[in-house]
Amino acid sequence: QKEVEQNSGPLSVPEGAIASLNCTYSDRGSQSFFWYRQYSGKSPELIMSIYSNGDKEDGRFTAQLNKASQYVSLLIRDSQPSDSATYLCAVNTYNAGNMLTFGGGTRLMVKP
């Protein structure tokens, strides 16, 4: 059973601060890792993908992957109130079935 775990939050940060979101996964064979943002009542929106160990930066977002520790994180710099949403970690072990397994999400609240 593939598991993806996230702290449900809420994680509250002041505007302009760095928000750090974490995710662990159980399947050591996992190969593709994604962060989605989901606003209340809306569909998940892909914001970052990462495939190899290390950091990947895209604008204010940095994804970090450590396969040895089975850990993925997302950093949001200069957090804005519009970043307030639920952030979903998703993992694909595509040699063992082509589907994304989602964590339960971390609710982020950015306070002005």
Next chain:
Amino acid sequence: EPEVTQTPSHQVTQMGQEVILRCVPISNHLYFYWYRQILGQKVEFLVSFYNNEISEKSEIFDDQFSVERPDGSNFTLKIRSTKLEDSAMYFCASSEGPAYGYTFGSGTRLTVV
């Protein structure tokens, strides 16, 4: 930017009725998926579809559910004999391949009464 289109956005149905949820994936994508999200819960995988057949399905996707690609653009999820616990948001998604992220449609909110 290409998008996945889902219809209807809301569907209310009586328990025991059949519903068909419709999706138009992104045109050059080869992999199609249905997920559901019960209010306040995780996004759960239902089924993946590639090359005109089901490639994977979850335990949730039992004989009550079926998928079809009736033509070159539409991808449908049929739920027979709906139950109260089928009430959820149903998301269609498509991707270029297994290593790529999915693009989700805006969802169909199904309410079974």
